[in-house]
Amino acid sequence: MIANTKEVKDEGFDIKRSAEEVRNLSFKDHICIGCGICESTCPVDAINVAEIGPIVREEVDMPKIDIDEDKCVLCGMCSGLCPVDALDFTIDSEPISNIVSYPHYISSAEIDDDTCIYCQRCEIACPRDSITIARSLPERSDLVTGEIEADEETCIHCGICDEMCPTDAIDVDRTPGEESIEIDKDKCVYCLLCKKICPVDAIKAACRICSYGDYDLNPEDAVTTGSSFIDDETCVKCGWCQEICPVDAAKVKKQYEGTLDIDEDKCTVCGTCIDVCPCDVLSFPESPGPATIVDNIHKDEQYCIHCGACERACPVDAIDVKITNVDYTPTKSKSWIDKFEALKN
Numbered sequence: 001m002i003a004n005t006k007e008v009k010d011e012g013f014d015i016k017r018s019a020e021e022v023r024n025l026s027f028k029d030h031i032c033i034g035c036g037i038c039e040s041t042c043p044v045d046a047i048n049v050a051e052i053g054p055i056v057r058e059e060v061d062m063p064k065i066d067i068d069e070d071k072c073v074l075c076g077m078c079s080g081l082c083p084v085d086a087l088d089f090t091i092d093s094e095p096i097s098n099i100v101s102y103p104h105y106i107s108s109a110e111i112d113d114d115t116c117i118y119c120q121r122c123e124i125a126c127p128r129d130s131i132t133i134a135r136s137l138p139e140r141s142d143l144v145t146g147e148i149e150a151d152e153e154t155c156i157h158c159g160i161c162d163e164m165c166p167t168d169a170i171d172v173d174r175t176p177g178e179e180s181i182e183i184d185k186d187k188c189v190y191c192l193l194c195k196k197i198c199p200v201d202a203i204k205a206a207c208r209i210c211s212y213g214d215y216d217l218n219p220e221d222a223v224t225t226g227s228s229f230i231d232d233e234t235c236v237k238c239g240w241c242q243e244i245c246p247v248d249a250a251k252v253k254k255q256y257e258g259t260l261d262i263d264e265d266k267c268t269v270c271g272t273c274i275d276v277c278p279c280d281v282l283s284f285p286e287s288p289g290p291a292t293i294v295d296n297i298h299k300d301e302q303y304c305i306h307c308g309a310c311e312r313a314c315p316v317d318a319i320d321v322k323i324t325n326v327d328y329t330p331t332k333s334k335s336w337i338d339k340f341e342a343l344k345n
Helices: 037-041 052-056 077-081 121-125 160-164 193-197 208-212 240-244 272-276 309-313 334-342
Strands: 003-009 012-018 022-027 047-049 065-067 087-091 108-111 131-136 146-150 170-173 180-183 203-207 225-230 250-253 256-262 319-326
Touching: 022 065, 037 047, 037 077, 052 272, 052 309, 077 087, 077 334, 108 225, 108 240, 121 131, 121 240, 146 180, 146 208, 160 170, 160 193, 193 203, 203 208, 240 250, 272 309, 309 319
Parallel strands: none
Antiparallel strands: 003 012, 012 022, 022 087, 047 065, 108 250, 131 225, 146 203, 170 180, 256 319
């Protein structure tokens, strides 16, 4: 006799059954993109995916999917076929992605730290905030050297240099009776702007780099170091990081290949597809002028993971997403092969 238990949590569900082995299925609502693949591929029709548009727009507060505990046979297909790993299926606490007998998608996203220059462009571009770039910048004093001083007797403490300094290296106290000027040499880049603008020539400054060139600098002192991190839990392998990386340090392998078509005659430009897309593929084009209504949706298909969330959410059936190829590990299970291949239809 298989005992069933179900616990409903704030962000999902947790179904457990115990027999000779313990199988566990849990759901991560914050990761789910509402594509509906779990619903369409469940062999016992135990999964129902909610209308995703109102949820992502926070018009309603409800889980993105619901599972019928009485129907679920804990086969693990929903977990194995979910393109973003929002469904976590384990056997004796082991994720099926670690079990050789269970097939899984072949996909990856990685950043080569040996090549990365830590510009943070991938971190800024990532639509899922899955990338963190930690960087350590060189010491300014190792890159720019010079001499600077202010003559307190000549200085009239007008504060012009304080206001104009581009690095906030100068602090002028203009309080009557307590006037002073201080220059932070750790911040100063010896641009000589203060010297040029001082109305009484109270500031003396010289830049050694300008005068003598770069020969006295160690190139290693100019290197930015750091580290990169990709959160595998939230990353959807959209490819933004790879496309935007200036040094080709980011590499992404997608599990699907496919096409994305929008019927502009049907499209009402309601923006639902933009709201639900997890990859920032869809957007409103820039308006040509004030009070001008855009009449189409712009797409950057190179970032599309062909999950179908936009097609499922479109209220007028104007979007057609097709999966033409699915990359997954070899398996002898005909039922799993049939489900993987069915995604192409």
